[in-house]
Amino acid sequence: MLLVLSEEQKAHLSCLPRVGDAGLAAGTGGRKAGQGRRGKLDVGVDTVQHGVEGLAYLLTESSKLMISEIDFQDSIHVLGFSDELNKLLLQLYLDNRKEIRSILGELTPKLPSYHSLEWRLDVQLASRSLRQQIKPAVTIKLHLNQNEDQTAQVLQTDPSTLLHLIQQLEQALGEMKTNHCRRIVRNMK
Amino acid sequence: QRFRFCGDLDCPDWVLAEISTLAKISSVKLKLICAQVLRDLLGETMEYEKILKLTSDAKLELGDVKATIAVLGFILSSAAKHNVDGESLSSELQQLGLPKEHAAGLCRSYEEKQSSLQDRLRACSLRLSRLGSVGWRVDYTLSSSELREVNEPLVHLNFHLRDGEQDRPVAIPMVLSADKFRVLLA
Numbered sequence: 001m002l003l004v005l006s007e008e009q010k011a012h013l014s015c016l017p018r019v020g021d022a023g024l025a026a027g028t029g030g031r032k033a034g035q036g037r038r039g040k041l042d043v044g045v046d047t048v049q050h051g052v053e054g055l056a057y058l059l060t061e062s063s064k065l066m067i068s069e070i071d072f073q074d075s076i077h078v079l080g081f082s083d084e085l086n087k088l089l090l091q092l093y094l095d096n097r098k099e100i101r102s103i104l105g106e107l108t109p110k111l112p113s114y115h116s117l118e119w120r121l122d123v124q125l126a127s128r129s130l131r132q133q134i135k136p137a138v139t140i141k142l143h144l145n146q147n148e149d150q151t152a153q154v155l156q157t158d159p160s161t162l163l164h165l166i167q168q169l170e171q172a173l174g175e176m177k178t179n180h181c182r183r184i185v186r187n188m189k
Numbered sequence: 190q191r192f193r194f195c196g197d198l199d200c201p202d203w204v205l206a207e208i209s210t211l212a213k214i215s216s217v218k219l220k221l222i223c224a225q226v227l228r229d230l231l232g233e234t235m236e237y238e239k240i241l242k243l244t245s246d247a248k249l250e251l252g253d254v255k256a257t258i259a260v261l262g263f264i265l266s267s268a269a270k271h272n273v274d275g276e277s278l279s280s281e282l283q284q285l286g287l288p289k290e291h292a293a294g295l296c297r298s299y300e301e302k303q304s305s306l307q308d309r310l311r312a313c314s315l316r317l318s319r320l321g322s323v324g325w326r327v328d329y330t331l332s333s334s335e336l337r338e339v340n341e342p343l344v345h346l347n348f349h350l351r352d353g354e355q356d357r358p359v360a361i362p363m364v365l366s367a368d369k370f371r372v373l374l375a
Contacts, residue, residue, distance in 0.1 A: 120315040141315055154317060 013054040013079055062093050063100035112146040138162050192281050194268040200285060207260040208286050210253050218243045220294035226261040227302050231309050265299055269307050275300035321349040321358070344370045 062072055069090060076089055117140060124135040135158075142153045157165070175181060191197050211219060222240055229235035235258075244254050268278050275296040282292040299306075324347040330339045348361040365373065 118315040139315060139317070 216290035
């Protein structure tokens with residue numbers, strides 16, 4: 001699969017040959033490095049910034065789509081760089097691919113996730129309306145994590161509802177063992 | 190096989206796996222590490238550097254040191270949770286493969302601190318809100334725009350709660366007439 005670069009991105013990346021091999025290798029260091037390069041090469045800050053952005057786009061898109069070496073080389077061939085520069089870009093892509101993919105993997109939107117659970121078993125013996133009762137209740141405090149935000153939900157139930165809940169959750173887990181799910185899991189592997 | 194200190198359930202696999210790590214440390218050093226872990230369980234600060242020094246002789250890696258702290262924490266808090274006495278804990282740990290001197294040292298540290306550990310665990314149990322204090326004031330209404338002579342006492346109550354569901358101090362003010370207040374007290 002070929003990576004298609006828009007005209008704007010091609011223009012951004014065209015400053016790379018001027019920056020040179022050393023600059024490119026350090027280019028993944030971000031804007032600070034870019035400013036350093038500007039001082040040495042007498043090139044505008046904007047140009048260097050565009051160059052860094054273009055390079056970042058090239059690397060993230062290639063890592064995202066996991067394109068092969070040949071496809072990558074064909075994609076950047078259209079930019080008309082020297083062979084050395086092409087080889088350097090390819091090496092940069094291959095070296096950093098795994099890391100970029102793991103960072104991209106963390107950017108998905110997240111629902112609140114389980115952090116911890118506290119529980120308590122109480123028995124109500126009497127109330128203002130009725131004396132001499134026996135009413136057990138389970139109180140649960142569910143601690144959840146969402147993007148470094150900690151929230152807590154307090155829930156209360158009687159033991160029979162809790163048993164029913166456990167039974168439903170075990171049934172849900174049991175679904176994994178049916179033929180349908182097993183077939184899908186086997187195909188995914 | 191059922192163990193009392195695990196709440197009459199099977200011992201977790203990871204605990205079983207770490208028993209052999211515990212056996213690598215000498216029994217004297219293990220007792221000192223236990224003392225540090227007990228400090229952490231009781232809410233005081235644990236001196237991690239001391240534990241690192243004590244485990245350096247046994248040449249444990251960082252992962253093993255953390256595993257040791259985790260397994261000791263589990264054994265001690267679980268034993269306190271299920272109210273296991275020192276002797277039973279010692280025999281159960283020996284059944285799991287911990288050498289006799291190690292088990293004896295561990296259980297002696299446990300027995301010393303068992304009741305304070307249980308008190309601490311009781312205090313940490315789930316509580317939704319606690320009443321901190323109650324402030325009150327009695328006013329006497331002389332008259333109002335509706336009626337010239339009112340002459341009624343009025344009770345102001347302010348309940349200060351701690352540890353609500355949001356873990357913040359909350360104040361709940363309320364105003365009661367004399368009759369309602371009598372109903373509340375009755």
